[in-house]
Amino acid sequence: MKALVLPAFERPEGMTTHDYAFARLRQAIMVGAFRPGTSVTIRGLAEALESSPTPVREALRQLTSIGALHFLENRRIVVPRITPARFEELISLRIVLESHAARRAVAHLSERQIDHIVAIDEAIEASILAGEKAAALIANQQFHRQIYTANPDQIAMPLIESVWLQLGPILGIAMEHVAELYVVDRHREAIDALRRRDEDAVAEAIGADIREGIGGFDQQAIAKLLSLAG
Amino acid sequence: MKALVLPAFERPEGMTTHDYAFARLRQAIMVGAFRPGTSVTIRGLAEALESSPTPVREALRQLTSIGALHFLENRRIVVPRITPARFEELISLRIVLESHAARRAVAHLSERQIDHIVAIDEAIEASILAGEKAAALIANQQFHRQIYTANPDQIAMPLIESVWLQLGPILGIAMEHVAELYVVDRHREAIDALRRRDEDAVAEAIGADIREGIGGFDQQAIAKLLSLAG
């Protein structure tokens, strides 16, 4: 049994053991630290997190509720495998959910908030130029999240993050097999549309961003990646 | 402390205590057995379910992950309150998610499956005529679920059910304050479109069904309901 290695995570003071376990595992999955098909154990994670089974099991249960993990019939806990069809389904869901969320956020974004989003976009490009894949990934998620959560009554964010989590494992594989990140995003276009308060254009830009970004991998490339992950 | 009363639920043999607790609580919330703002306790539910805190807490954690419950800062567990804006947000999400899921299911539905869906629709009407509100509600959900899950690679169902769960509590209130259910559904239209394999028409019918069904309550009616639920 090799020891588990989880991405670093600072534990805020006062955070419960359960919340810590959940946040850390969630983040690990989100950035692709686990490969599809990997199986995890409660005790193993409890040891890695220096705690006990109870809070870890609660965290794992939550992660299964949002599709990040699967409890099999034999009660084994695994990172879900991804088929090409499932991948395509996830991408189309991202497009539908996120263009909707973006559209409904437009009216709530202040100029100051848009400035902040611009700053995040610049951070993304900086990370890419520096070759820091994980940082670029996190910043890209932050870019999207910042837009959608501007709507104070917004409900979609947890659902969107559920989809992100389900895409996480394949993201990790993709990052390993892509020599350098090539920037193909529509962020500039989305920002311009935000400034014009053009809801249709914002929704369109976000949809295209997703379609041409990770969704741009064609079926063949995905199949190849998935076979490598077997 | 008044004893909790949960809707009946038959426990399949071999089902773990945790799964039983989760399924039963989930169903209770889904059909509106809990009012918005209600607070629940781990020990109270453990007693009602004749088990212990551990599996119940796991079930509650899962339910919060899908938006059915909220853990407050003080660590109290409550059924989320619903504002008119949040309600409108939930309905628009339902429309987006479900018309998308319906569209992507069309190609997978066999004639036999469509026949089954017709049978469910007839059961809905029978329940309405018999005045059995809860049964009509369950059957209506079954109608929608049956369509969406025809797509074997479908990912959206858990997200859709998350939205249903968040609408559950207000459903319970609505059922109490509506003397008789008036049938305003587009099921027949959806079924015809399914037979024609007309994806656009199916998506449109499902969207209209949601919009004119529960979504049809205008803001004023919702505000009244929500004030009663204070």
Next chain:
DNA sequence: TTTCTGAAAATGTGATCACAATATAAGAAT
């Protein structure tokens, strides 16, 4: 070499308990 068998190890499950934080309610002070 392959397959079968059984013992040992690993694993998920759930009840219990001690502890800390929070809420509740009774009584005192203003």
Next chain:
DNA sequence: ATTCTTATATTGTGATCACATTTTCAGAAA
């Protein structure tokens, strides 16, 4: 009558342990 204080009860948290199931693997049989 209202507000503040304090003691009691309630509640969430997390570690631990016993149990049942599953997995793993060494050794025997074919």
